[in-house]
Amino acid sequence: MRIAINGFGRIGRTILRQVLAMPQETDIQVVLINDIAPLETCAYLFKYDSTFGPYPGEVAQGDAALTVDGRSFPMTHSPDLTRVDLSGVDVLLDCTGIARTSDVASQGLTAGAGKVLISGPSPAAEVTIVLGANEDKLGNARIVSNASCTTNGLAPLVAVLDQIGGIASAHMTTIHCYTNSQPMVDAPRGDLARSRAGALSMVPTTSSATHLIDEILPHLAGRISGAAVRVPTASVSAVDLVVSLARGMSPEAFQTELRGATDQSSVLGWTDQPLVSSDLRTRPESLVIAGPETRMVGDTQVRIFGWYDNEWGFSARMLDVARLMAGR
Known part of the structure; x- marks a missing residue:
């Protein structure tokens, strides 16, 4: 290629x-x-x-x-x-x-x-593809969007959860490192909060994954909301997802099914170690689920936390999707 x-x-x-x-x-x-x-x-x-x-x-x-x-x-x-x-x-x-x-x-x-x-997200793309979620929609499109780094982490996880217990509703918060869209010192931006110095404060803001997830998994449109908090670190971000499952199950059954689905995924990873963000630098997965951070309340509400290197993992998916495109 x-x-x-x-x-x-x-x-x-x-x-x-x-x-x-x-x-x-x-x-x-x-x-x-x-x-x-x-x-x-x-x-x-x-x-x-x-x-x-x-x-x-x-x-x-x-x-x-x-x-x-x-x-x-x-x-x-x-x-x-x-x-x-x-x-x-x-x-x-x-x-x-x-x-x-x-x-x-x-x-x-x-x-x-x-x-x-x-x-990145682009209205000019014929289709937006996230590996592990909707690559079957690629077809022979000539202009394709690889979505965003957060969407690449969120969508495969959502797809797996929908298979395990169905998704009645969910809310995602991405804890995201600062990027070039933020100033290093206070300076005007369209978003007032993002006008503040990116390396000095946690900044609540929006995430493009909120609307992209509806495009990638349209049968779940309207069920998943999202937001972001930009934090003063240079690399590796996280997805914190709280889901109300459509079908009740025990915490043990949920954990077993989630782990099994992750092991079979080409883009999801798993860790049982108490890792911090810097430990995940240069990991190629779209999302590495932190097993110890999984929580379940009752038989339908679950919280899943996962890490993603928003540059390295996303770049790996660019090459993967390019291979798929070249093979069509």
Whole structure:
């Protein structure tokens, strides 16, 4: 599978790190990277990462290319992707965060890519796919959204819970690390609370997962609400989900069924250890359920807590969904 990366920010750089960690004979080949930042800046930020640590190998900048461990990745720096030759690219991974209109989202197709996968919610996508929840809806769509990191953690869990006991209603709170959408010092934003310094306070706000879950699992539309609290940590977030089950069951039966379903899932993980957020850094799962934090009240109300590395896990799903798209 030949892929190109448009936008070499947090997700774009993490995707490349994951590809480089694969065996040399991997089916994924990164044939081009496009970013508006200078090559020197891109190379520096790839080598020195405040979250994941320095890249352990050799990083250099060649002739219009980023060279990592002797492997050369051609780089372009065009704000207009239609000016870049993407012929022969199976899937363009658009990691810019700006592909929200059809004219922007379709630039990769115009440039020659077979399909486009957007690293976030986008009204321009033909379909929004979350692995473990609705990948059967992919079809042969050419512009696909990979949803959000929180939705990738929430939707597979909701799908499993709906199979186990049915969902009458639920509320999700994501405890989410700060991101570039928040200022480092108080500065105006559309949301007054998110105008406050992200590294100094816990900030209550909204989550795109609230409406995306209705799109991904439409038979549960209107039953699940959600909110977010941004917290002063740089990586790894959590889903705290309280569910009223449609069918009553004992705590022992629920725990057994949840653990069994998690073991069979390709995107859900489980831990029985008393972990903290930093322990989950670079975990590839969409969500790692914390077994000791599962609680049940009566025979229908249950609380599930799970961790997710909102950059590393989401980037892993970008590659997984790109594989599915390329195979269609």
